[in-house]
Amino acid sequence: MPDSGARNGNPVREETIYEYLQREGVSRRQFIKYCGMVAGAMGLWAAPVLNGSARLLGKPDLTEEVIRALETKPRLPVIWLDIQGCGGCTEAFAGSQSPTLVDLMLDRISIDFHQMLFAAAGSQAETALWEATRTYAGKYVLVVEGSIPTGGEGAYCAVAGRSAVDVVREAAAGADVIIATGSCSAFGGIARATPDPTEARSVREIVTDKPVVNIPGCPAIPEVTTGTIARYIVFGTLPELDDLGRPKTFYGTTIHDSCLRRPFHDAGKFARSFDDEGARGGWCLYELGCRGPTTYNACATLKWGGGLSFPIQSGHPCIGCSQPDFWDDGGLYQAQSVPLDRPALTTVGMAAGVGALVGAAVAAAGRGRRKRVHEARAESAPEAESTPEPERTGRG
Ligand code: SF4
Ligand code: F3S
Numbered sequence: 001m002p003d004s005g006a007r008n009g010n011p012v013r014e015e016t017i018y019e020y021l022q023r024e025g026v027s028r029r030q031f032i033k034y035c036g037m038v039a040g041a042m043g044l045w046a047a048p049v050l051n052g053s054a055r056l057l058g059k060p061d062l063t064e065e066v067i068r069a070l071e072t073k074p075r076l077p078v079i080w081l082d083i084q085g086c087g088g089c090t091e092a093f094a095g096s097q098s099p100t101l102v103d104l105m106l107d108r109i110s111i112d113f114h115q116m117l118f119a120a121a122g123s124q125a126e127t128a129l130w131e132a133t134r135t136y137a138g139k140y141v142l143v144v145e146g147s148i149p150t151g152g153e154g155a156y157c158a159v160a161g162r163s164a165v166d167v168v169r170e171a172a173a174g175a176d177v178i179i180a181t182g183s184c185s186a187f188g189g190i191a192r193a194t195p196d197p198t199e200a201r202s203v204r205e206i207v208t209d210k211p212v213v214n215i216p217g218c219p220a221i222p223e224v225t226t227g228t229i230a231r232y233i234v235f236g237t238l239p240e241l242d243d244l245g246r247p248k249t250f251y252g253t254t255i256h257d258s259c260l261r262r263p264f265h266d267a268g269k270f271a272r273s274f275d276d277e278g279a280r281g282g283w284c285l286y287e288l289g290c291r292g293p294t295t296y297n298a299c300a301t302l303k304w305g306g307g308l309s310f311p312i313q314s315g316h317p318c319i320g321c322s323q324p325d326f327w328d329d330g331g332l333y334q335a336q337s338v339p340l341d342r343p344a345l346t347t348v349g350m351a352a353g354v355g356a357l358v359g360a361a362v363a364a365a366g367r368g369r370r371k372r373v374h375e376a377r378a379e380s381a382p383e384a385e386s387t388p389e390p391e392r393t394g395r396g
């Protein structure tokens with residue numbers, strides 16, 4: 001049983017997650033259902049955690065392990081700060097389909113303070129924030145959304161007389177784990193685009209003495225953020241990160257690697273305007289500026305809205321929103337000059353790809369069987385004689 005230390009000579013036992021849920025009125029049956037949900041998300045991480053190529057082929061059932069973890073481990077408090085951002089990452093969470101892992105992790109298990117979703121405001125909210133950091137000192141997950149403006153001696157974003165830089169540093173000091181969710185907190189995001197008037201910086205540039213997990217995206221995929229928290233609860237470890245601080249499982253391959261329009265790309269069929277027959281037929285959007293070939297994220301497999309769709313599926317090229325400096329990087333809606341003859345997937349890439357595919361299966365189970373007209377079209381298109389082929393430009 002978890003023990004938070006001694007008080008008056010007596011050890012103080014912390015409430016476990018199961019006990020907490022029981023107190024919240026969750027039945028044993030519901031608890032087992034929740035554990036199954038978390039176990040499904042754990043499948044996302046299973047490949048790199050289990051670290052064996054043979055296991056990549058099957059999705060291990062981790063429900064028993066999750067039940068054990070939630071029955072014995074204390075609740076993991078989460079404190080969520082919104083700094084210089086549009087609130088889109090929170091909006092993406094709020095828009096997730098229900099019931100989901102997001103509901104479970106954030107509504108029922110973890111969130112202790114969330115600036116945007118919190119009912120309290122003003123001094124009440126400030127008091128709650130700093131009380132939470134004191135109560136859970138050294139134990140909480142700090143999630144930061146939005147970039148941190150450093151210009152004007154902190155004048156661009158100050159709360160209750162404290163600059164955003166100070167707020168983030170102070171909250172980070174007592175955190176056990178720090179997650180930067182969204183491209184703004186991970187890399188500076190749009191606020192950092194030229195001319196960067198507020199001198200926006202990422203969490204990693206402000207907090208340099210602790211590991212920070214970056215979950216970039218505009219917005220970040222909610223299941224990746226909550227999955228990272230769930231993984232920490234169950235396995236007690238952070239995921240393996242790439243050189244940009246992103247979990248390799250979700251950022252190990254490009255959008256292009258799993259894109260549903262890829263068969264059109266490989267068949268040399270490219271839309272040339274947003275309303276031509278190629279675009280309407282689901283053809284590749286490379287010549288409309290798609291950055292899928294150089295963008296690392298799990299959009300094409302996890303998607304949004306319970307696995308419903310993602311930008312390319314709905315007809316918009318990827319603008320590389322999960323890459324650093326994407327706003328300044330060569331202009332939007334212009335064909336990119338990138339080598340597309342990619343080598344075969346590496347072992348890491350394979351693990352990431354399998355992890356993402358398992359994630360897609362989890363999402364698919366949640367939304368039931370929904371027919372994917374675009375995918376069916378994409379598979380049959382290279383042989384479709386009746387579809388007109390636009391003239392190719394820009395690439396050999
Ligand atoms: Fe998909 Fe873009 Fe790659 Fe075309 S270039 S296959 S639209 S990711
Ligand atoms: Fe962003 Fe591209 Fe995904 S624009 S949401 S990384 S498809």
